[in-house]
Amino acid sequence: MPDIKITEVALRDGSHAINHQYTVEQVTQIARALNEARVPYIEVTHGDGLGGSTLQYGLSKTDELKLIEAAVNVADFSKISVLLLPGIGTIKDLKEAHKIGAKMVRIATHVTEADVSKQHIVTAKELGMETVGFLMMSHMAPVEKLVEQAKLMESYGADSVYVVDSAGALLPNQVSERIKALCSELNGNVGFHAHNNLSLAMGNTLAAIEQGATRIDGSIRCLGAGAGNTQTEVLVAVLEKMGIDTGIDLYKMMDIAEYIVAPILPKPQEITKDGLTLGYAGVYSSFLLHAERAAKRFNVDSRDILIELGKREIVGGQEDMIIDVAAEMAKKNKAVV
Numbered sequence: 156m157p158d159i160k161i162t163e164v165a166l167r168d169g170s171h172a173i174n175h176q177y178t179v180e181q182v183t184q185i186a187r188a189l190n191e192a193r194v195p196y197i198e199v200t201h202g203d204g205l206g207g208s209t210l211q212y213g214l215s216k217t218d219e220l221k222l223i224e225a226a227v228n229v230a231d232f233s234k235i236s237v238l239l240l241p242g243i244g245t246i247k248d249l250k251e252a253h254k255i256g257a258k259m260v261r262i263a264t265h266v267t268e269a270d271v272s273k274q275h276i277v278t279a280k281e282l283g284m285e286t287v288g289f290l291m292m293s294h295m296a297p298v299e300k301l302v303e304q305a306k307l308m309e310s311y312g313a314d315s316v317y318v319v320d321s322a323g324a325l326l327p328n329q330v331s332e333r334i335k336a337l338c339s340e341l342n343g344n345v346g347f348h349a350h351n352n353l354s355l356a357m358g359n360t361l362a363a364i365e366q367g368a369t370r371i372d373g374s375i376r377c378l379g380a381g382a383g384n385t386q387t388e389v390l391v392a393v394l395e396k397m398g399i400d401t402g403i404d405l406y407k408m409m410d411i412a413e414y415i416v417a418p419i420l421p422k423p424q425e426i427t428k429d430g431l432t433l434g435y436a437g438v439y440s441s442f443l444l445h446a447e448r449a450a451k452r453f454n455v456d457s458r459d460i461l462i463e464l465g466k467r468e469i470v471g472g473q474e475d476m477i478i479d480v481a482a483e484m485a486k487k488n489k490a491v492v
């Protein structure tokens with residue numbers, strides 16, 4: 156039994172970074188290779204979870220059930236996971252994903268809205284799926300609130316609850332206090348999902364592990380929203396050096412990153428000015444491309460849009476506000492000229 160169980164999220168969180176353009180061929184190739192490298196969990200879904208393919212969130216090139224099925228077909232070791240945000244994905248979507256072979260589901264809510272996850276968690280458990288509560292934008296709630304919400308998810312039946320640093324805004328001490336509190340208050344596993352917008356994904360992940368988190372997310376070659384997540388192959392190497400077992404084959408992961416994932420990246424994953432602004436302003440990482448498009452359309456600075464979104468505490472599901480904010484800025488700029 157590995158000490159730390161890693162969920163590879165490039166085929167879900169990375170969907171944001173490539174504008175939801177995954178093909179069946181790409182998912183098949185990547186999932187097959189990750190399975191051979193013995194990654195415990197591989198998450199495959201639209202970036203915004205089941206049912207995310209909409210004008211609001213971005214249309215997928217390929218029906219996500221086809222992508223999930225493609226991954227299931229080549230994974231005899233790895234469990235295929237799906238993400239579901241209540242309000243975007245439905246119980247029907249969950250049942251369909253389960254029917255085609257998804258073994259784990261992560262039910263994601265804003266950090267203060269765990270109560271909306273109840274029926275989805277209950278249904279997932281009834282279906283016999285491993286079930287995870289995923290508390291997004293965890294930097295926006297004080298520790299006590301986070302604990303309260305995590306306990307709710309556990310009371311509905313979640314096997315694990317994650318602290319999700321959606322904006323890549325948490326500092327290491329803030330991760331430590333959150334994970335420590337959850338580990339002492341919950342009976343199940345505690346997990347951590349990072350974004351690298353402030354270059355802290357690895358440091359924060361190690362802080363989480365030090366405080367007792369045993370479920371950790373990573374994206375190979377950093378293929379995730381914003382500046383990406385904790386880079387999985389690097390994490391495997393670091394943990395190996397620390398004597399922590401992940402059960403994952405390091406050389407195979409390096410090869411997948413170099414020869415399969417890097418060639419499909421539209422551009423190398425790095426901390427750009429906009430990626431950095433996400434972490435600095437505490438904005439949802441998946442807003443990056445939306446804000447960049449709005450900035451171009453309205454001829455305003457994308458950083459100003461992101462800073463304003465942060466001030467207004469805009470969260471996932473409010474993507475239409477990105478356009479509103481950009482339009483307002485353009486109007487103001489015009490008035491000044």
Ligand SMILES: C[C@H](O)CC(=O)C(=O)O
Nearest residue numbers: 168202203291319321441
């Ligand atoms: C729907 C989001 O992209 C989920 C996630 O990965 C995060 O909040 O971070």
Ligand SMILES: [Mn+2]
Nearest residue numbers: 168321348380
């Ligand atoms: Mn994420």
